[in-house]
Amino acid sequence: MDAEQHFATLASVWDDQAEALDASMGEHGSAARTALAAAPGERIVDIGCGPGLSAAALGAAVAPDGWIAAVDIVPQMAEAARRRLAAAGISGAAFTADAGTADLIAVAGQGRAFDAVHSRFGLMFFPAPKPAFANIFRALRPGGRLAASVWGHLADNPWMELTTATATQALGVDRAPLPEPGRPGPFSLADPDSTAALFMGAGFDRVVIEPVSAPFLFPGDGSEAAARVLSAGPLGAAFLAASDSQRADVIGAIVAALERHRGAEGITVPAASWCITARRP
Template sequence: MTDAAANAAQIAYWNEGAGPTWAALQVQLDRQIGPLGRAAALALGPKPGERILDIGCGCGESSLELARAVGPTGEVTGLDISRPMLEIARARAAEASLTQASFVEADAQAHPFAVGQADAVYSRFGVMFFADPTAAFANIRKGLKPGGRLAFVCWRAMAQNPIMTLPLASAAHLLPPTAPPEPGAPGPFAFADQARTSGILGAAGFTDIVFTPHNQKIGSGDLETTLGLSLRIGPLGGMLREHPDKREAVIDAVRAALRPHEGPDGVLLDSATWIVTARNRGFGSLQGEVSLDPGFFDPLPDSELGK
């Protein structure tokens, strides 16, 4: 199978299925996973004037935050396979007058990156979906300068993530049984296994590979907002897309399970992720590199999140 064809199923999924849904829910999703993306960005330590690739940039929040960090003399290029999400990303960049941010509709496993031009590569949950992750990271590495930095955030095991498991578990008795996903198959938890992911990065030519566990309560808003998101996104959302006739039956059970976790900041549930850092083979380590003011990664104002 050619690289161009390898991710055809994912391209279709993120344009015809999940992409429009994520685009419609981008405000809630940015609120939920934005803090985790900012943890990875702080580990990357972007600097003014740098060129950064944002792999799987989605609706662009992470790219715009990186664009602010590198400033007008830097460049951030967001890549994604989802046209509906990229349309939002481009509109948000234009609204914010961040001309240093640009977006490319491309499959990072096959995209012809300009060789050795980027100072760093970043991703917020955008690198777990490749059919051949070793080939994808080897291709991405071509775009990095010697010694260039890599940082991304990915989910640890599903069982460690109530943000994912609680809605589905609360409704499991009302849904048909389902087989667990194949370990390592493209999907949200493909990089949960530290040893496997480290092997992928090493085989692709990265060194100084570090996995830092990150645990944080996250959420998308109040009870009804969280309920609505749970019914459309994540493991429960996936089940309901296959069994839409079960939607009304599970609503009360999911709402009851979420209610005890609601507080002044909305419904917050535990998340467990890896913050992964590495370098293009041959140069130093990331230690001592992070000197950026964390204020660079304050959440976008509501006026921009709605764009």
């Protein structure tokens, strides 16, 4: 199952649990938006928009005269973003498109380049990142800027490694091998040097890649957050297809594995991402 099929299968889970997952991600989820510093009146494209939380927040920042284009390759995600933008009264629209190949200016239908590009964990899945980033570059006006979040190395993200490894054993399923470095997947842009080279090769300048080290939060007893992470992750389909008793056993095993990270706020597990900023000259 490729990334597009995976996210299409689990789109309703991401939509239903968007706010809770956002709270668990904390600074990792907001770092790119903060770095972008969207201003009133700007036109921004949100790439890999998912269910639309970031697009809605950006839309509020550029109000009243700005405009947001939320783009996702998965139709169900774009539709969820469309609903969120409408519910929040945001000026903008959501589109189904492959941001790596589509003419984003034409897709938005307004004939104008964008002031800024934002992406929260949406750039790691392009099968050909160099031409994809060049395509994104062309959607920006001269002086336009980009801010994006991508995950760091798996070894620096035990919240993901522990939940996946524990669930694989508890569910009795084979764990899919991680993609090779540079291949599409959540960690394809984990190396900052090669990632910077990709952006510079696409035409960007002022490329800065800053580490974001903040915990991933499993609040309360951790069970609800563990279920959310599993449902939305690579084992989501297998987890949701399991019986109630199997799911309970899996969640119990994960909470036990994470117990050493428990503190006053719940279970807080180390997590690492990168915040990338760049500009079109």
